[in-house]
Amino acid sequence: MKNKKICWIRVLKNISYFVIPILIGLSILSIFCVVYGRKNGITTQKGSYFDSHEFYEDYYNCIKQVISKKNSQESIEKNIKEGMVIDNGSYNYMDINGKKYKIYNDYFSNGNFICFFIDNKYNFVYINKPYDIFPTTEKLKEEILQNSKYWVYENGKVNTSISGLDEKSIENTSFYQSNFNKQNYTIYTAIMDDLPYNDNFFSSFIITEIVKSFSRSAVYIIPISIILIIIMVSFILNGIGKTKKEEGIYLNWFDKWPIEIVFLAVSLIVFISCYIIYEIFDSSYIEIFGVIGICILIYVAFIILLETIIKRIKGHVFIKNTIIYWICEKIQLILKNTKLSMKIGLLLAIFTIVNSVVLSFSRNHKFMAFIILMTLYALSYIYILKKAILYQKINGAIEQIYHGNTTIKLNEEEFTGELKKLALQVNDIAGGLSNAVEERLKSERLKTELITNVSHDIKTPLTSIINYVDLLKKEDISTEKAAEYLAILDNKSQRLKKLTEDLVEASKASSGNIKMNMEKLEVNELIKQVSAEFEDKFKARQLEEIISYTKGAVYISADSRHIYRVLENIYSNTAKYALEKSRVYTDIIEHGENVIIQIKNISKQKLNISADELIERFVRGDTSRSEEGSGLGLSIAKSLTELQNGQFHIYVDGDLFKITIGFKKLK
Numbered sequence: 001m002k003n004k005k006i007c008w009i010r011v012l013k014n015i016s017y018f019v020i021p022i023l024i025g026l027s028i029l030s031i032f033c034v035v036y037g038r039k040n041g042i043t044t045q046k047g048s049y050f051d052s053h054e055f056y057e058d059y060y061n062c063i064k065q066v067i068s069k070k071n072s073q074e075s076i077e078k079n080i081k082e083g084m085v086i087d088n089g090s091y092n093y094m095d096i097n098g099k100k101y102k103i104y105n106d107y108f109s110n111g112n113f114i115c116f117f118i119d120n121k122y123n124f125v126y127i128n129k130p131y132d133i134f135p136t137t138e139k140l141k142e143e144i145l146q147n148s149k150y151w152v153y154e155n156g157k158v159n160t161s162i163s164g165l166d167e168k169s170i171e172n173t174s175f176y177q178s179n180f181n182k183q184n185y186t187i188y189t190a191i192m193d194d195l196p197y198n199d200n201f202f203s204s205f206i207i208t209e210i211v212k213s214f215s216r217s218a219v220y221i222i223p224i225s226i227i228l229i230i231i232m233v234s235f236i237l238n239g240i241g242k243t244k245k246e247e248g249i250y251l252n253w254f255d256k257w258p259i260e261i262v263f264l265a266v267s268l269i270v271f272i273s274c275y276i277i278y279e280i281f282d283s284s285y286i287e288i289f290g291v292i293g294i295c296i297l298i299y300v301a302f303i304i305l306l307e308t309i310i311k312r313i314k315g316h317v318f319i320k321n322t323i324i325y326w327i328c329e330k331i332q333l334i335l336k337n338t339k340l341s342m343k344i345g346l347l348l349a350i351f352t353i354v355n356s357v358v359l360s361f362s363r364n365h366k367f368m369a370f371i372i373l374m375t376l377y378a379l380s381y382i383y384i385l386k387k388a389i390l391y392q393k394i395n396g397a398i399e400q401i402y403h404g405n406t407t408i409k410l411n412e413e414e415f416t417g418e419l420k421k422l423a424l425q426v427n428d429i430a431g432g433l434s435n436a437v438e439e440r441l442k443s444e445r446l447k448t449e450l451i452t453n454v455s456h457d458i459k460t461p462l463t464s465i466i467n468y469v470d471l472l473k474k475e476d477i478s479t480e481k482a483a484e485y486l487a488i489l490d491n492k493s494q495r496l497k498k499l500t501e502d503l504v505e506a507s508k509a510s511s512g513n514i515k516m517n518m519e520k521l522e523v524n525e526l527i528k529q530v531s532a533e534f535e536d537k538f539k540a541r542q543l544e545e546i547i548s549y550t551k552g553a554v555y556i557s558a559d560s561r562h563i564y565r566v567l568e569n570i571y572s573n574t575a576k577y578a579l580e581k582s583r584v585y586t587d588i589i590e591h592g593e594n595v596i597i598q599i600k601n602i603s604k605q606k607l608n609i610s611a612d613e614l615i616e617r618f619v620r621g622d623t624s625r626s627e628e629g630s631g632l633g634l635s636i637a638k639s640l641t642e643l644q645n646g647q648f649h650i651y652v653d654g655d656l657f658k659i660t661i662g663f664k665k666l667k
Contacts, residue, residue, distance in 0.1 A: 013239030016232035017303060023232075027225040030218035033211040049208035050149055050191075056164035058200055062113045063151065063165075063189060067179050069126055070117055073104050077122035094125055096137055101125045111199025114144055117187040141188050150190035153180055241311040249315040255308050258323045262308055269301045351380065390419050397426050406434035466493050516559045516643060520666060523554045523588055523595055530567040531586070537575040538584070543601075548587040554595050556663040558644045566648075569637040570599055570659055579604040579655075590665065597661040607652050634659075 039053065049055050092103040102124040118125050118137070127140070144150060151160040158167035158180070170176045195202045214221070241249035254262075273294045312318035319325050334341045358372050393410060400408045408430055410423045469490045477483050531545060538545055574584055578601040585600040634650070641648040647662040 007242055009239040009242050012235040016235045020229055020232050023225040023229050026221055030214055030221045033214035034218050037211045037215045049205045054204055066115045073124055074122055111197035112192045112195050112201045115189045116140055117185055119185045121184050144188045144190045147190040147193050153187040240307050241314050249311055251311055251315050255311050259321055260323050266301045266305045270298055273298050390415055394422055401430050406430050518557050520555050521558050523556055524549045530571055534571045534575055542581045543578055543584050545584045550588050550590055555666040556595055557666055562640045566637045566640050574601050577603055593665055594662050595665045600658045603655050603657045
């Protein structure tokens, strides 16, 4: 079963993006609660809104509004008395001490704030609550004074339950001195105890309760939030650019845009978003949700900007992906190719001058000017076309050399100037490569012939040695030392025979001089056969093989004899060099259109050489060379795999040794 690799740093980075705004919000809220609480004296659990400076200010502002109402009504009454305004008489009246007072009523004004004042000079009263439920002024006053928070001005004195608004606290204010200095009126005000209306007093009371709750925990929330933000910022900075697909920093198409354009795009998004917020902001829920959505959009835009900046810095392309760098690069290119730039500039200048002269000549000789212009354009076109065709020939020759055709040769007489120089260099490269390829093929052929001939020459006397050893083993040898020497001779001769066979096979495999009979093979069955073959060898070294098969049958196209030899070499290598009493993992993985056979084990020896070196001929994992083997097994396995159109890779990570073989999957 395929194991999906998770890039945990990316997971932590994405979680951090989500959590950081919450932590910042908690920190800001906690700081606000601490500052707000200390400013208004409500940082402790005993403090309340009605003991805060804000409450005193809100209440005092309401008293000021009452006085402004009084002044407005006095102005109206004065105008009526002076005849400037006609009294229509459509008023309700209240009897106070045998006198009729006009009632100016403002229903439900100021919400939870109750006010009632009597102006004895102009004989009118102002009430901001329904008055008809109170038959007398005494009942109304009594109703107001029943509330715990009240403020009364009567007979030139202040009577209040609010400590911050007593006469001593406010007598030095300019407002008090100008409006409450022995004035001939009475004011009764109070805050309704149950705060039934959603007004400023109610909102401030709720905020105060929140402040009280957060003030107790703010001492823990603020430092913890700051520490977590620092940790998560480190996750973000470390995770940006990381991906499970490849090592290093991954740059996508957006990261290749000039950074100036990215800044402009993000700034435009932020500007438009702020403008929309300014235009649609309201207290209704729809607009609030819209503002939240736009704020999320701005946050995402800043994340994208941050990511691309950090990735560019990590990838060392921040300066390169700028318009300024592009302009400087083009200027440098022009200066570097001064001769060519001047030549093109001169041709362009001549073309422009001739064109201008002909156009000025066309005023009196239009037809002649037209003929000259067409001739000029035709010659320019032919010149450019000729240069383009010659360039295309050079480009085609380079492409042919790239694909392995080193016999191509350009006709140098067709070219002139810089193009002729380039054609000469292309011909020299083609000739040099052709000679190098021929020398390499000749060298490989000579090496193969040498190995084959030497192996054949060794094989004849070696066969005789092995035969005579067999004959000696059949003789009755009584001496123990002689029997021991005979056993060693038998072992070494067999090892030399195996080395000779491996040499011939390695030579044929590397040169491709092996005929392949490709057929349809089932991978699971193939692994089962090889695993069964090496079961005893694995048990001898207490190796436990754990095989992961595919759910269904998986087929590949390969030569059965040679693919078996590949797997046999790998299993033999594992049996020799794996750590005793350890596990060997064999996985058959379907990866898209490919089938991958993966074998992993822990090496008993320290692997202080690279994976590429292990594939080289005569190199073994046993650096002490105490194990039997030629060091050709992995080299042969790689060559045979590639001859069957497969891919062979070795990975070394510490003591972990992994081999993967990949083939195209047959449908």
